[in-house]
Amino acid sequence: MEHRFFSLERTRMKWGMVFAAPILLFIAAFMVYPILSVFAYSLTSWDGMGEIRFVGLENFKDIFNSSEFWTVIRNNFYFLLVGVPVWTVFPLIIAILLYEEVKGFRFFRTAFLLPTVLSAAIVGILFKALFAYDGPINVVLRAVGLHAIAIPWLGSGSTSIPIIVLTINWAGFGTAVLIFLAGMASISPSIYESSRLDGANWRQRLFYITLPMINNVTQFVIVLNIISAFTSLFNYVFVMTNGGPGYESTVMEYMIYIKAFRSNQLGYACALAVILFLIVLLISKIQMKAFLRPEDWRE
Amino acid sequence: MLRETLKKLLTLALAVTLIMALLAGCGGNNAGQAGTDGNAGTTAKTAESSAGSEPASAEPVKLVVWNTTFKTSDDTGKYSKDELIFNKAVKEFQEANSNIKIEVVDQSYDNIPNLFKAAGLAKNGPDIAILWAGSFTNDYKDFILPLDKYFNEDELSKFQKLTMCRTDFKDEGQLLGIPTEATSINIFYNKELFRKAGLDENAAPATWDDFLAICKSLKTAGITPLMIGDKEGWHSTWAMCEFLSDLYGSNDIFKFKNGEAKPTDESFVKAMTKWTEFFDLGYTNPDYSSLPSQDSMSKFLNGEGAMRLGGSWDTADVMGGLGDKAGTFMIPSFSKDAPYPDYLCSQFSNNFIVTNYSASPDAAVQFIKYMTSADFQAKRYAQDGQLPSRVDVDISSDTNNPLAVTSFSWIKRDKNVIGFDSVMPADPCQEFYMLAPAVTGKKMSVEEMAKHIQEKLDASLKK
Numbered sequence: 001m002e003h004r005f006f007s008l009e010r011t012r013m014k015w016g017m018v019f020a021a022p023i024l025l026f027i028a029a030f031m032v033y034p035i036l037s038v039f040a041y042s043l044t045s046w047d048g049m050g051e052i053r054f055v056g057l058e059n060f061k062d063i064f065n066s067s068e069f070w071t072v073i074r075n076n077f078y079f080l081l082v083g084v085p086v087w088t089v090f091p092l093i094i095a096i097l098l099y100e101e102v103k104g105f106r107f108f109r110t111a112f113l114l115p116t117v118l119s120a121a122i123v124g125i126l127f128k129a130l131f132a133y134d135g136p137i138n139v140v141l142r143a144v145g146l147h148a149i150a151i152p153w154l155g156s157g158s159t160s161i162p163i164i165v166l167t168i169n170w171a172g173f174g175t176a177v178l179i180f181l182a183g184m185a186s187i188s189p190s191i192y193e194s195s196r197l198d199g200a201n202w203r204q205r206l207f208y209i210t211l212p213m214i215n216n217v218t219q220f221v222i223v224l225n226i227i228s229a230f231t232s233l234f235n236y237v238f239v240m241t242n243g244g245p246g247y248e249s250t251v252m253e254y255m256i257y258i259k260a261f262r263s264n265q266l267g268y269a270c271a272l273a274v275i276l277f278l279i280v281l282l283i284s285k286i287q288m289k290a291f292l293r294p295e296d297w298r299e
Numbered sequence: 300m301l302r303e304t305l306k307k308l309l310t311l312a313l314a315v316t317l318i319m320a321l322l323a324g325c326g327g328n329n330a331g332q333a334g335t336d337g338n339a340g341t342t343a344k345t346a347e348s349s350a351g352s353e354p355a356s357a358e359p360v361k362l363v364v365w366n367t368t369f370k371t372s373d374d375t376g377k378y379s380k381d382e383l384i385f386n387k388a389v390k391e392f393q394e395a396n397s398n399i400k401i402e403v404v405d406q407s408y409d410n411i412p413n414l415f416k417a418a419g420l421a422k423n424g425p426d427i428a429i430l431w432a433g434s435f436t437n438d439y440k441d442f443i444l445p446l447d448k449y450f451n452e453d454e455l456s457k458f459q460k461l462t463m464c465r466t467d468f469k470d471e472g473q474l475l476g477i478p479t480e481a482t483s484i485n486i487f488y489n490k491e492l493f494r495k496a497g498l499d500e501n502a503a504p505a506t507w508d509d510f511l512a513i514c515k516s517l518k519t520a521g522i523t524p525l526m527i528g529d530k531e532g533w534h535s536t537w538a539m540c541e542f543l544s545d546l547y548g549s550n551d552i553f554k555f556k557n558g559e560a561k562p563t564d565e566s567f568v569k570a571m572t573k574w575t576e577f578f579d580l581g582y583t584n585p586d587y588s589s590l591p592s593q594d595s596m597s598k599f600l601n602g603e604g605a606m607r608l609g610g611s612w613d614t615a616d617v618m619g620g621l622g623d624k625a626g627t628f629m630i631p632s633f634s635k636d637a638p639y640p641d642y643l644c645s646q647f648s649n650n651f652i653v654t655n656y657s658a659s660p661d662a663a664v665q666f667i668k669y670m671t672s673a674d675f676q677a678k679r680y681a682q683d684g685q686l687p688s689r690v691d692v693d694i695s696s697d698t699n700n701p702l703a704v705t706s707f708s709w710i711k712r713d714k715n716v717i718g719f720d721s722v723m724p725a726d727p728c729q730e731f732y733m734l735a736p737a738v739t740g741k742k743m744s745v746e747e748m749a750k751h752i753q754e755k756l757d758a759s760l761k762k
Contacts, residue, residue: 049419049420049438066754151585152585160589177552193453213654222384242530244530244588245737245742246742247733247734248737261412262729263725263755264726279757
């Protein structure tokens, strides 16, 4: 009996493998192989054309010894520390207001989603024009007598990075608001009704019902934002600052692009990509651990 | 039971079909797909597949051309597509050679490095490409067909000195490309704003101090002297190319290729320091480090600055924008002690190359000869002001574009020096483009920048 059971399982497994083979092959060819290639090329001094020379960990040594790498990493962490709270808290506030059905909430729900359909390049150009030295922001500042702060906003990393954070916030606002709203919509109205009967006010409902019950959604948005802080900045940096002046607004993705396609150092660029991969992996792991609730630990 | 088995067999067949389709998709060239893949703009035939079978003149040949420099459409609306000189010449060439069909694929300068590299590795790129001349073309020499045997001495003598188009910049090196145009570095100025500042609108500054005196007068008159858009680091690069021309001359500039001349050398640091000091004087627009080069041109043409750095490639735009108010002069030598004070940074900007995997190199060379002929270059100059790379095209009598005529007269003095960024490897040049705006913006010292570029140069040479 037991033998027949295992035989049936094996047959099922065999057929399962056959049916899953096409997609597994596809994933192997277009995801696993490229990723493994990047790891392999990171140990070479390949320029993308000629001989592929194995150099061991030399690329990594060069990267960690170069000052620009630490500037770039610092910039990425700047985006992480400033960007992630901004990209999470602002949409959350707006989602709460929309959920509470403030006046005109239907219009705002559509309006907030509108920037999402614009390409990052267009949004970047728009904000670049807005914050140009003679752009509308500075025109207004000068008009109200604030000449001293009508500066070239994109001419320094200390001002251009916050502007890029704002730009990304504007562009991705709608998506995050929608995610939060979807989370809030899943809360049973009966919970609110009973809380009202118990005399809970708006603030208590928000902090004791809404926010705890969308904890998973908030986590999800934070994870997305953390990943964005490392992997979705290229378009904005490319369009708005070119990573400059110097490396003041250069981020890892842009650095990888420069090294691979402008400096012909594909091996070096792959090593940077491996480092980026490990950083994102590590931060995501830490974040997941930090947000894990006691019941999840037990599981 | 039978139904069950049939279902399984059908699903299995479907799975096998999918795998086969996937493998076919991943495979190389489709055997049934001869000629050109029009969408990708690549030739499907490879040199191997057609080795020794060069098509006879009567056989149809399709050439794919990757174009980076010629206008194939005009956003200004001045010319229709058919009127543009490159499109016209392609059409004429095809009419004269009925067996050759040309497919032009426009590529941006940003895209061409990786596309050309990828296409070269797969040997399914274009037959002809227009690449930056100098170190860029040299970097891709593994994919380029040497052209020496296709051109006789008489044909080559019609071009300006071709050292830059040869391997490793050596006169005896293989000929990698045929130049499409010559360029110079210029300062363009607005004569009307000069007059407003009480300056002689026709007096070009002979020395750097004269230039600073002009800037001072303009600033006193409330005019921004020099409009700079150095977001990409190009304006600083052009200025440095000119300064280094004065210091190194035509031959020694090539020492930057093999590290004999160093960015940390006193002369390099001195030149960059001089350029940086210019920014301390407040003679530029405040947003110089974040303004794109193209935007600085718009502002200059709108009269927001009296002068702008640029090159001969801009003459048609400047003439179109300022007309009779436009003037030009060379960047004056930054130092009285410079050994080559009247030398000019001038070079070919692009060259036609034939790929070494092209199935029809003879036809490709035929096309290149047509597109670099004296007749074509004269017509191109007349349309968009690009200076000829040939010596047998005379533009001196042209009255429509005095800026181009002046620039060409400088080049003809034969005191030309190639830009240092066309000689050095890509990585240190990239470092210069990145760091220059930081240095002029006082966020980094010149010495620090020189050290960084030197490190990149050393690493590139080591590799």
